[in-house]
Amino acid sequence: MNTDRKALWAVRELGLPAIVKPCVDCPGTRHRPSGRFRVNANGKLLDVWLLLCCEACGNTSKVPVHERRHVQQLEPARRLAFENNDPAMVRALAMNASLAAKSGYRLDWTGTWRLETDLPFYSPQDPHSLTVFVGFELPAPIRVERLLMSGLGLSRGEVRRMVASGRIRLPLNLETKAHQDFAFTVEAGSGS
Numbered sequence: 286m287n288t289d290r291k292a293l294w295a296v297r298e299l300g301l302p303a304i305v306k307p308c309v310d311c312p313g314t315r316h317r318p319s320g321r322f323r324v325n326a327n328g329k330l331l332d333v334w335l336l337l338c339c340e341a342c343g344n345t346s347k348v349p350v351h352e353r354r355h356v357q358q359l360e361p362a363r364r365l366a367f368e369n370n371d372p373a374m375v376r377a378l379a380m381n382a383s384l385a386a387k388s389g390y391r392l393d394w395t396g397t398w399r400l401e402t403d404l405p406f407y408s409p410q411d412p413h414s415l416t417v418f419v420g421f422e423l424p425a426p427i428r429v430e431r432l433l434m435s436g437l438g439l440s441r442g443e444v445r446r447m448v449a450s451g452r453i454r455l456p457l458n459l460e461t462k463a464h465q466d467f468a469f470t471v472e473a474g475s476g477s
């Protein structure tokens with residue numbers, strides 16, 4: 286009798302990505318959020334910036350979050366989060382890929398996550414099929430192939446062969462960088 290097994294993998298958050306852009310004061314490029322916003326009201330128009338610190342020299346710079354936004358266009362709760370330097374808002378914007386693209390900087394996710402699995406050992410000969418749910422605590426883009434190698438403890442060649450033969454059924458390409466929850470299935474091995 287084959288019994289389907291299920292496993293949960295979690296991409297745990299170890300820290301925020303570095304914000305990579307030139308510093309005006311030193312040759313450094315890596316920045317961290319300072320934990321604060323600057324909000325300027327000019328009549329009915331609001332400007333909101335996320336404040337950053339250069340990791341090398343501590344120089345403060347700012348990233349525009351809202352520019353000349355009409356006060357009434359901004360939800361009061363959102364405005365309050367900016368005014369109170371809400372840490373959840375800082376975290377969300379510091380990881381926001383579209384803000385990065387809009388503002389012309391890159392996010393470096395190195396060292397921001399680790400994969401935690403409840404799967405102590407996986408054998409490719411396993412006679413049971415296995416469904417794995419992968420949950421992301423943070424939207425770190427991680428190559429699917431790397432997740433599978435790490436989580437299943439298999440080599441790149443083994444993972445590629447199992448995907449090519451249909452043993453591993455995935456909703457994404459191996460080369461894709463996943464950044465949000467997905468699930469995949471490993472079909473039962475021939476076993477014996």
Ligand SMILES: [Zn+2]
Pocket residue numbers: 308309310311312313339340341342343344
């Ligand atoms: Zn600097």
